[in-house]
Amino acid sequence: MKKKLKILFTSSEVHPFAKTGGLADVCSFLPLALKRLGHEVRVVMPKYKSISKSFQPVRVDLKVPVGDKIKKAFLFRSRLQNKVPIYFIENNSYFGRPQLYGNQHGDFPDNAERFIFFSRAILEFCESTGFCPDIIHCNDWQTGLVPLYLKTHYQDNPFFSSTRSVFSIHNLGYQGNFLKENLALANIPDKLFTPDGVEFYGRFSFLKAGLLFADILTTVSPSYCREIQTKENGFLMDGVLRLRSKDLHGVLNGVDETEWNPKNDSLIPSRYSAQDLSGKQKCRKELIQRFALDSHSNQPIVCMITRLSQQKGIELIAGGLNEILNKGINLIILGSGEQRLEDHFRKMNAKFPGQFAAHIGFDEKLAHQILAGSDLFLMPSLYEPCGLTQMYALKYGTVPLVRSVGGLRDSIKKYNAKNSQGTGFKFSQNTLKDLLLELARALSVYKNKSSWKSLMINGMETNNSWDNAAKKYLRLYLKALQ
Numbered sequence: 001m002k003k004k005l006k007i008l009f010t011s012s013e014v015h016p017f018a019k020t021g022g023l024a025d026v027c028s029f030l031p032l033a034l035k036r037l038g039h040e041v042r043v044v045m046p047k048y049k050s051i052s053k054s055f056q057p058v059r060v061d062l063k064v065p066v067g068d069k070i071k072k073a074f075l076f077r078s079r080l081q082n083k084v085p086i087y088f089i090e091n092n093s094y095f096g097r098p099q100l101y102g103n104q105h106g107d108f109p110d111n112a113e114r115f116i117f118f119s120r121a122i123l124e125f126c127e128s129t130g131f132c133p134d135i136i137h138c139n140d141w142q143t144g145l146v147p148l149y150l151k152t153h154y155q156d157n158p159f160f161s162s163t164r165s166v167f168s169i170h171n172l173g174y175q176g177n178f179l180k181e182n183l184a185l186a187n188i189p190d191k192l193f194t195p196d197g198v199e200f201y202g203r204f205s206f207l208k209a210g211l212l213f214a215d216i217l218t219t220v221s222p223s224y225c226r227e228i229q230t231k232e233n234g235f236l237m238d239g240v241l242r243l244r245s246k247d248l249h250g251v252l253n254g255v256d257e258t259e260w261n262p263k264n265d266s267l268i269p270s271r272y273s274a275q276d277l278s279g280k281q282k283c284r285k286e287l288i289q290r291f292a293l294d295s296h297s298n299q300p301i302v303c304m305i306t307r308l309s310q311q312k313g314i315e316l317i318a319g320g321l322n323e324i325l326n327k328g329i330n331l332i333i334l335g336s337g338e339q340r341l342e343d344h345f346r347k348m349n350a351k352f353p354g355q356f357a358a359h360i361g362f363d364e365k366l367a368h369q370i371l372a373g374s375d376l377f378l379m380p381s382l383y384e385p386c387g388l389t390q391m392y393a394l395k396y397g398t399v400p401l402v403r404s405v406g407g408l409r410d411s412i413k414k415y416n417a418k419n420s421q422g423t424g425f426k427f428s429q430n431t432l433k434d435l436l437l438e439l440a441r442a443l444s445v446y447k448n449k450s451s452w453k454s455l456m457i458n459g460m461e462t463n464n465s466w467d468n469a470a471k472k473y474l475r476l477y478l479k480a481l482q
């Protein structure tokens, strides 16, 4: 008989409440897909300042040990897409700030304490509300201490005797490595601060805690799963990952078609589908107007929607902008992130008016509009755990041109002109030369309208549903419970 599982999803960001990247999308859409498969799912996240005050308060106050103090937390409740209960943990001294992790001066100096508090609060939440999960699914370093607590402080607590943990790596580049002094705040004994434990080159690593103590580890694509176990791409964590290689699995993320589907997207000027692409032309026209582009129909609009960080291959674009634009394209960038890159692209707006447009900021609605109105989507990442935006691009008939790494390698099939198979363009080396060669290839296919249309349709008809991914996670949950 199929067992109905109780699953608690924990994350520092969940769409649509707080988002800095793909993590938020996964931690919203995967719980929804698990619920569709018939399981009982709840989500827990911090209550940041930006999160509505009008949510229903839950009449349970949590008492959370942090060092030798007891900190209070209050609970609020809402639902994801009206379906999955989501709980917000409120403690304004930790989370009552407009940003999630830091401000213009850098990371918040108390990030270790904030997420020690959050991790313990998650376990206290379970007990206080009587929700006894079969699986606690933790995501990234912010929740890395939860698996450790389950195997130490809560090990003899009968409430958690059949609870198992799954820890997902969304980006190994972010590890939550802090000063050793934070061990005391986490109430973790010094004996765990060893190279076999949570010590990582002299620091206390929250990510490593998750990697060592979770029952099952996952990451967000099969290729990234292999890459992070190598010295070149392991961010010094490859040894730990190889040690746990038997328990580490790559599951490709999906696309939530209630929110990312041009057929029913209320954020774009005109809806369209693979059967009727006329609405995409309208979206394109509006985009040309919005960014005052001098566009000709034989000249594709290329877009990027991205964090402005080195990981995303932005240096290649910043350094090679002249050569890229010389190919006769329009380029729109929607991005936010590193100050120097934001400043650089703002300057380029003035240098290439009509051909290049950078919108600096994080704007969900604009992301949908740019994706719908563009022809090509560019993602030249140095490394990419999964990447969601290229999968959204497929759905919107905006052909991806990506560097063949991690999830980009797994989610995009190289176009083959001979049999019209494939969904996009891929290049291997992190060089401007390779990028330009692939761009030239894309432009020659773009000239042939019927080839381009079949390429668009191949992408639009690709099935990257979350339901497939959720089934794979379920198998892993059952493995954790064996």
Ligand code: ADP
Pocket: 020, 021, 022, 023, 025, 305, 306, 307, 334, 335, 336, 361, 362, 363, 364, 367, 386, 387, 388, 389, 390
């Ligand atoms: P990462 O998580 O590494 O940032 P992903 O491609 O997995 O990259 O996910 C990025 C998510 O954030 C996508 O939903 C994308 O649309 C969104 N996004 C990135 N930058 C912006 C921005 N400037 N404005 C709006 N949405 C953005």
